[in-house]
Amino acid sequence: MLSCLHRRVCRASTCARQLSTRASEVYTNPSKARYEAVSASPRDITPDQRRVLDAALRVDQAGELAANWIYRGQMAVLGGDPKIGPLIQEMWDQERHHLVVMDKLRIQHRVRPTILSDVAKATGFGLGVATALLGKEAAMACTEAVETVIGEHYDDQLKELDSLSSSHPSMTLLSDVIREFRDDELGHLHVAVDHHSQRAPAHALLSTVVGYGCKVAIELCRKF
Numbered sequence: 001m002l003s004c005l006h007r008r009v010c011r012a013s014t015c016a017r018q019l020s021t022r023a024s025e026v027y028t029n030p031s032k033a034r035y036e037a038v039s040a041s042p043r044d045i046t047p048d049q050r051r052v053l054d055a056a057l058r059v060d061q062a063g064e065l066a067a068n069w070i071y072r073g074q075m076a077v078l079g080g081d082p083k084i085g086p087l088i089q090e091m092w093d094q095e096r097h098h099l100v101v102m103d104k105l106r107i108q109h110r111v112r113p114t115i116l117s118d119v120a121k122a123t124g125f126g127l128g129v130a131t132a133l134l135g136k137e138a139a140m141a142c143t144e145a146v147e148t149v150i151g152e153h154y155d156d157q158l159k160e161l162d163s164l165s166s167s168h169p170s171m172t173l174l175s176d177v178i179r180e181f182r183d184d185e186l187g188h189l190h191v192a193v194d195h196h197s198q199r200a201p202a203h204a205l206l207s208t209v210v211g212y213g214c215k216v217a218i219e220l221c222r223k224f
Contacts, residue, residue: 023176027101035169041109042168049164055222056157057111060178061102062221063150065117066124067095070146073128074139084136087195091143091188098181105174114221123217127210138206140197145210147189153218154182 026032033039045053071092079085106113114120131142161175200206 023173023180024097024101026173027104027177028097037169037173038104038108040168040170042164042166042171044168045164045166049166052160053109053164054111056160057102057106057109058114059153059218059221060157060181061099061106061111062114062117062120063153063218064095064099064102066120066217067146067150068092068099069121069124070128070142071095073125073130074132074142075128077129077132078136078139081136084139084195087191088139091191094184094188098184101177101181105177108170115224116217116221120217120221123213127213131206131210134201137196137200137203140192140195141200141203141206142210143188143192144197145207146214147185147192148207149211149214149218151182151186151189154178154185158182 026035026038071088074088075085075092078088105111127142128139132139158175158178161171161178164171197203
């Protein structure tokens with residue numbers, strides 16, 4: 001599974017170098033705020049399809065919120081490290097951008113946030129601090145485990161979005177944004193492995209616990 005994700009990261013990196021703009025930049029460009037793709041939600045989908053869209057955006061927004069707090073926690077412990085600190089900061093900056101876009105998407109499509117937002121913040125910060133206290137490798141192992149689950153989740157979500165047979169331009173843009181964010185998350189996975197995540201003490205146990213926790217959180221936020 002990990003080698004498959006690494007191949008996708010390499011392909012994504014090649015594609016990224018070939019692109020001058022990213023789909024998500026539409027949401028941070030004030031001149032494009034009135035575009036239908038960023039200002040309206042489809043009306044040509046069924047109630048069941050609307051529930052699929054609502055759940056997808058609720059989970060994604062909650063996930064990016066939690067990711068921000070994980071990196072905040074890691075920076076609180078490792079921010080002063082001259083090597084690992086800037087690396088964590090760079091990934092955190094990217095997650096901040098993801099959250100800004102997901103917040104806008106949630107509002108655009110009139111999706112309520114999860115009632116577990118405060119839990120996501122507290123749990124994310126605690127996880128970030130705890131793994132950072134175990135050492136740099138453990139912090140990277142946390143990133144590896146989280147991004148493995150999120151990369152797979154975004155892949156599954158793209159298939160779900162394909163089932164929403166809507167002609168509204170926001171749906172094409174949403175798929176492009178999800179694909180972009182998936183590639184970003186897999187890039188973080190690649191960085192974590194390159195920086196010795198698999199040398200963390202009890203790596204297999206840590207990865208299993210964090211990965212399972214992420215999967216449970218996804219299901220809870222989907223429903224609540």
